[in-house]
Amino acid sequence: MSGFAIGSKRAGDGGRTPVFRWECPCRQQPVLLATYDAAGRINIKVRDRYWHVHGQVQAICPRCGAEHILDLRHVEPPSSPPDRQRPNRSV
Numbered sequence: 001m002s003g004f005a006i007g008s009k010r011a012g013d014g015g016r017t018p019v020f021r022w023e024c025p026c027r028q029q030p031v032l033l034a035t036y037d038a039a040g041r042i043n044i045k046v047r048d049r050y051w052h053v054h055g056q057v058q059a060i061c062p063r064c065g066a067e068h069i070l071d072l073r074h075v076e077p078p079s080s081p082p083d084r085q086r087p088n089r090s091v
């Protein structure tokens with residue numbers, strides 16, 4: 001029944017969408033920078049706030065100080081309307 005179970009204690013949207021972890025592998029236990037889902041939405045938890053970001057986001061690892069860039073601009077939501085297709089080269 002449960003295909004994806006990634007230790008998230010609380011899912012904002014009911015937990016139907018699989019959530020991926022964006023983390024820095026600098027430690028043996030990777031440092032979680034943010035999570036994101038298949039629809040391209042990035043979820044960043046800062047203290048008591050929850051940020052939802054679309055597109056590209058940069059984060060700095062609090063452990064090693066490395067800068068990470070997560071770019072989900074190419075991700076298309078799976079529930080996009082089928083009759084609205086973008087032409088590639090035709091005008």
Ligand SMILES: [Zn+2]
Nearest residue numbers: 024026061064
């Ligand atoms: Zn790091």
